[in-house]
Amino acid sequence: MKSRTVAYIVLAVTIVFAIAPTYRGQIELPVRVHHLLHAMVLVLAAFTGLLFARSAAPAKGSRAFWLIVTIVAPMLAMFLMWPSNYSPLDRLPAAHTAEHLGLALLGFLTAYAGQQYATGVGVAMSLSLWAMAFLAAWGFGVSPPLQVQTAAAAPTAAAAANAGTAPDPHHGQAVFSQNCASCHGAQGQGGMGPRLIGESSRKDLMQAEAWIENPQPPMPKLYPGTLSAQDVRDVAAYVETLK
Amino acid sequence: MSGLLVLELFLAIASAAVIVMLAVALYGSNRPAPQSEVSAKGYAIRRYWFWTILIVAAIGFAISIPRFPYGSAQTIGKHYTIVAQQYSFAAPPTIPADRPVVFDVTSRDVNHGFAIYDPDGKLVAQVQAMPDYINHLPFTFHTRGHYTVRCLEYCGIAHAAMQGGFDVR
Amino acid sequence: MSAISIEADAFAPATAADLRVARRIMWTYISTGLAIFFLMMLLGIAMRAEQAGWVTFDPGWFYALLSLHGVGMITAMAIAGLGTLWYLVRRETPLDPRIAYLAYGFFVAGALCVIIAVFPGKFGSLWTMLYPLPFVGTYWPSWATGVWLVGNALVMTGFMVWCAQILGALIARFGGILGMLGIGYVFNIRGYEEAHREPPSPQMFAAAITAIDGIIGSTFGLAAGIGMLVHWIDPSVAIDPLWAKNLIYQFGHTFANLTMYMAVAGVYVGLPLCTKREYHTSKPLAIAWWGTLLFVIIAYFHHLYMDFAQAETVQFIGEIASYLAAIPVVVVTVFSGAMLVHRSGMRWSLGSMFLYAGMIGWVVGGTAAVLDATIPINLDLHNTLWVPGHFHTYLLQGVLLFTMGWVFVTLEQRSATITSLAMRWLIGGTIFGGAAMFLLSFYIAGANGVPRRYAVEPAPGPELATVATIGALILLAGIIIAAIEALRLARLPKAQEAAA
Ligand code: HEM
Ligand SMILES: [Cu+2]
Numbered sequence: 001m002k003s004r005t006v007a008y009i010v011l012a013v014t015i016v017f018a019i020a021p022t023y024r025g026q027i028e029l030p031v032r033v034h035h036l037l038h039a040m041v042l043v044l045a046a047f048t049g050l051l052f053a054r055s056a057a058p059a060k061g062s063r064a065f066w067l068i069v070t071i072v073a074p075m076l077a078m079f080l081m082w083p084s085n086y087s088p089l090d091r092l093p094a095a096h097t098a099e100h101l102g103l104a105l106l107g108f109l110t111a112y113a114g115q116q117y118a119t120g121v122g123v124a125m126s127l128s129l130w131a132m133a134f135l136a137a138w139g140f141g142v143s144p145p146l147q148v149q150t151a152a153a154a155p156t157a158a159a160a161a162n163a164g165t166a167p168d169p170h171h172g173q174a175v176f177s178q179n180c181a182s183c184h185g186a187q188g189q190g191g192m193g194p195r196l197i198g199e200s201s202r203k204d205l206m207q208a209e210a211w212i213e214n215p216q217p218p219m220p221k222l223y224p225g226t227l228s229a230q231d232v233r234d235v236a237a238y239v240e241t242l243k
Numbered sequence: 244m245s246g247l248l249v250l251e252l253f254l255a256i257a258s259a260a261v262i263v264m265l266a267v268a269l270y271g272s273n274r275p276a277p278q279s280e281v282s283a284k285g286y287a288i289r290r291y292w293f294w295t296i297l298i299v300a301a302i303g304f305a306i307s308i309p310r311f312p313y314g315s316a317q318t319i320g321k322h323y324t325i326v327a328q329q330y331s332f333a334a335p336p337t338i339p340a341d342r343p344v345v346f347d348v349t350s351r352d353v354n355h356g357f358a359i360y361d362p363d364g365k366l367v368a369q370v371q372a373m374p375d376y377i378n379h380l381p382f383t384f385h386t387r388g389h390y391t392v393r394c395l396e397y398c399g400i401a402h403a404a405m406q407g408g409f410d411v412r
Numbered sequence: 413m414s415a416i417s418i419e420a421d422a423f424a425p426a427t428a429a430d431l432r433v434a435r436r437i438m439w440t441y442i443s444t445g446l447a448i449f450f451l452m453m454l455l456g457i458a459m460r461a462e463q464a465g466w467v468t469f470d471p472g473w474f475y476a477l478l479s480l481h482g483v484g485m486i487t488a489m490a491i492a493g494l495g496t497l498w499y500l501v502r503r504e505t506p507l508d509p510r511i512a513y514l515a516y517g518f519f520v521a522g523a524l525c526v527i528i529a530v531f532p533g534k535f536g537s538l539w540t541m542l543y544p545l546p547f548v549g550t551y552w553p554s555w556a557t558g559v560w561l562v563g564n565a566l567v568m569t570g571f572m573v574w575c576a577q578i579l580g581a582l583i584a585r586f587g588g589i590l591g592m593l594g595i596g597y598v599f600n601i602r603g604y605e606e607a608h609r610e611p612p613s614p615q616m617f618a619a620a621i622t623a624i625d626g627i628i629g630s631t632f633g634l635a636a637g638i639g640m641l642v643h644w645i646d647p648s649v650a651i652d653p654l655w656a657k658n659l660i661y662q663f664g665h666t667f668a669n670l671t672m673y674m675a676v677a678g679v680y681v682g683l684p685l686c687t688k689r690e691y692h693t694s695k696p697l698a699i700a701w702w703g704t705l706l707f708v709i710i711a712y713f714h715h716l717y718m719d720f721a722q723a724e725t726v727q728f729i730g731e732i733a734s735y736l737a738a739i740p741v742v743v744v745t746v747f748s749g750a751m752l753v754h755r756s757g758m759r760w761s762l763g764s765m766f767l768y769a770g771m772i773g774w775v776v777g778g779t780a781a782v783l784d785a786t787i788p789i790n791l792d793l794h795n796t797l798w799v800p801g802h803f804h805t806y807l808l809q810g811v812l813l814f815t816m817g818w819v820f821v822t823l824e825q826r827s828a829t830i831t832s833l834a835m836r837w838l839i840g841g842t843i844f845g846g847a848a849m850f851l852l853s854f855y856i857a858g859a860n861g862v863p864r865r866y867a868v869e870p871a872p873g874p875e876l877a878t879v880a881t882i883g884a885l886i887l888l889a890g891i892i893i894a895a896i897e898a899l900r901l902a903r904l905p906k907a908q909e910a911a912a
Pocket of ligand 1: 453455456457459460478479481482483485486489538539540800804807808811812863864865866884887888
């Protein structure tokens with residue numbers, strides 16, 4: 001069989017493989033599996049590109065153009081590997097098909113353009129592209145779910161000590177020394193952040209609460225991640241007492 | 244191994260290296276020899292040098308393995324949860340002395356470090372505090388007193404001020 | 413194969429005009445690299461002075477400067493090394509100069525983005541920008557994160573362009589990857605001798621390993637970088653923090669490490685010029701470079717020793733690879749370099765002095781690194797000032813000295829002039845003395861547990877920072893004098909039998 005014929009057959013397989021999974025119906029694929037399917041598309045497509053490059057006429061003149069293509073194509077492909085659960089393209093079958101064909105095209109270009117630039121470069125860049133696809137499957141859009149919850153549920157000392165609804169400046173002081181003193185100083189005398197002594201003359205309790213809930217950078221927003229609503233009330237009440 | 248011991252070891256090796264390198268360059272420099280003569284001698288020495296380095300590396304590796312802080316140790320001892328966040332630690336106020344304990348260290352926001360300094364200010368152990376992961380650090384305290392905890396992974400503007408602590412009793 | 417035949421004329425020797433173009437490219441790269449180095453050194457001194465309490469500025473700025481210093485320095489050293497290597501490869505095989513300028517353009521564009529992210533963006537996530545740090549609890553605007561990420565991607569793109577060009581040229585020149593890595597030579601030395609075929613020269617190994625590991629490292633870096641850019645565009649896209657950490661350190665370690673293996677080409681070519689001896693490829697040299705090829709890309713696991721969640725096997729691999737990475741250096745490269753100098757009657761010009769001192773710095777910095785790469789020791793030294801101690805030794809007293817040594821050897825050969833003895837003592841004394849003060853204070857502070865990357869350090873940090881700042885100022889003076897001397901040499905008329 002002529003190598004051109006083989007190349008066309010592999011091309012056909014690539015296209016079918018790229019399109020078929022986008023019409024899978026109601027089956028939900030985990031992000032990682034989806035990444036691996038993308039990787040397979042890229043492997044096939046780059047392989048096709050290598051086959052076509054073998055039988056293509058060698059490029060003439062400045063080959064800088066091919067060099068840019070072979071380097072930029074894997075980066076664009078990495079963008080298209082946008083994890084499936086988040087990708088707007090994955091909601092519409094047609095867009096999803098287009099995304100897979102785009103991946104196939106970029107895989108093909110990586111290999112073909114690289115070989116047109118210089119023998120061996122297409123192979124190296126294809127390997128780089130495949131590595132990116134497999135790296136994506138390892139952690140792009142995937143994070144270990146179990147431990148996230150453990151971390152979120154682990155009580156902080158501040159939260160554990162927290163009870164009641166009336167503002168409690170005493171507890172506020174504890175919250176302050178744990179969360180605010182690093183910037184505002186242990187007694188509110190100031191440091192990286194402004195001096196808070198006499199704060200009551202600038203902001204009243206409500207305003208201080210509002211600020212702490214929604215501060216301007218560089219002051220970090222600690223509510224609701226770190227501080228509960230009660231913590232905010234308490235620490236605001238404490239800040240108001242600083243004289 | 245304590246940092247200061249490592250420093251001494253390092254200074255010893257480094258000064259030996261500097262002296263040897265200077266000696267090689269300067270010794271006999273006023274009596275030039277043909278390259279072939281120097282190479283013949285050099286290649287003979289290099290064989291021994293290669294094996295020396297390899298054996299030293301192998302011994303160093305063998306000594307270090309039993310001192311790795313990972314693995315089964317995470318199941319022995321009482322567990323304490325440490326939650327780091329910008330820019331503080333939630334840590335238990337007291338830890339018992341002379342008993343194996345395990346710190347289960349995690350983070351609420353970004354990467355932090357959890358480094359324990361003993362009452363003399365010496366760094367005795369550390370582990371990373373990562374969001375989404377829990378790192379188990381086994382340790383046994385023998386000295387009582389107040390230990391300081393510092394963040395050893397850059398975490399933002401107040402990184403240098405991020406401190407905590409506990410008493411070992 | 414058809415594709416090889418188009419490179420058939422590849423073996424046409426470079427003409428004088430080609431070499432002139434190549435030399436211009438080399439000097440463009442080197443002068444850009446050294447200029448960036450100089451600016452970044454000023455930032456370094458400012459930071460150390462801040463830690464010493466001589467000046468105070470907002471910690472936000474401290475971290476912004478630290479971000480710029482870290483990325484800027486490594487990029488500067490890489491640019492200088494890549495320029496040198498490009499010229500050395502061009503002496504042996506044709507290369508399109510336009511592609512060298514293309515890569516250069518990417519570097520400059522990337523550097524501009526990084527600078528904009530810091531001035532005025534005040535981006536302060538450091539070069540490691542460990543996910544989720546550049547997005548959570550930040551004190552800089554979100555656009556700065558985006559610009560920084562794009563800037564880093566541009567630098568990696570430029571690096572990829574360089575690597576792909578050199579890879580393609582070396583494959584064509586040496587008939588495939590086996591020839592290029594000297595594998596054919598090592599397994600068939602007799603055949604090479606009978607056919608009067610030369611194996612690739614030592615500096616071609618430096619180029620080949622830089623190109624291959626550069627592509628591998630940039631792959632990791634771009635995967636992480638583009639992943640984070642996607643997160644920047646759509647914050648709901650989750651990223652595994654441990655994944656990001658692995659990828660970033662793989663790239664960072666490879667890139668920083670490679671600057672040394674680029675600069676070492678200057679030793680391969682420069683030292684023989686100084687000693688009037690020859691440096692040939694041998695079997696140990698080729699095998700040593702294969703080791704380097706592998707260890708450079710896997711030793712990075714030592715950056716994750718304190719991530720106990722990482723599989724234990726890779727922690728073992730990290731320690732073994734870090735140990736083994738030292739062997740090619742001390743058994744082959746530095747050993748051969750010392751052998752070249754031994755009883756050669758070489759004159760200690762600035763060039764040969766820097767090249768030789770660079771090898772010493774490499775060994776000393778490497779020793780500190782291997783100690784820190786031992787896991788039980790790392791438990792006490794990880795992220796203390798020991799770490800900047802080790803890599804500043806390696807970079808400042810290794811890579812930088814190789815680059816400066818190469819520059820001076822070239823200038824000295826060109827003008828057939830050697831700097832006066834008094835001047836050599838002055839430059840050597842200030843640079844080595846200043847550097848010793850600067851570096852030792854890092855080591856001592858680190859051994860005492862003073863953390864790295866602290867805008868305000870606990871005791872004994874500030875006292876040692878004072879010593880370090882004085883040392884760095886002495887070093888600065890030495891560098892300025894050396895720069896003036898280099899400019900003086902460069903303006904001397906060209907001697908008759910110019911070699912390099
Ligand atoms: C006189 C010259 C130099 C001075 C005064 C200097 C100073 C500093 C200081 C003070 C730090 C921060 C240390 C800490 O607290 O963590 C630092 C970090 C660093 N420096 Fe330098 N440095 C110099 C030269 C270099 C060179 C030549 C390179 C590389 C080629 C380099 C690369 C780095 C890197 C990569 C970091 C780490 C950044 C980070 O932690 O994110 N420096 N330097
Ligand atoms: Cu921190």
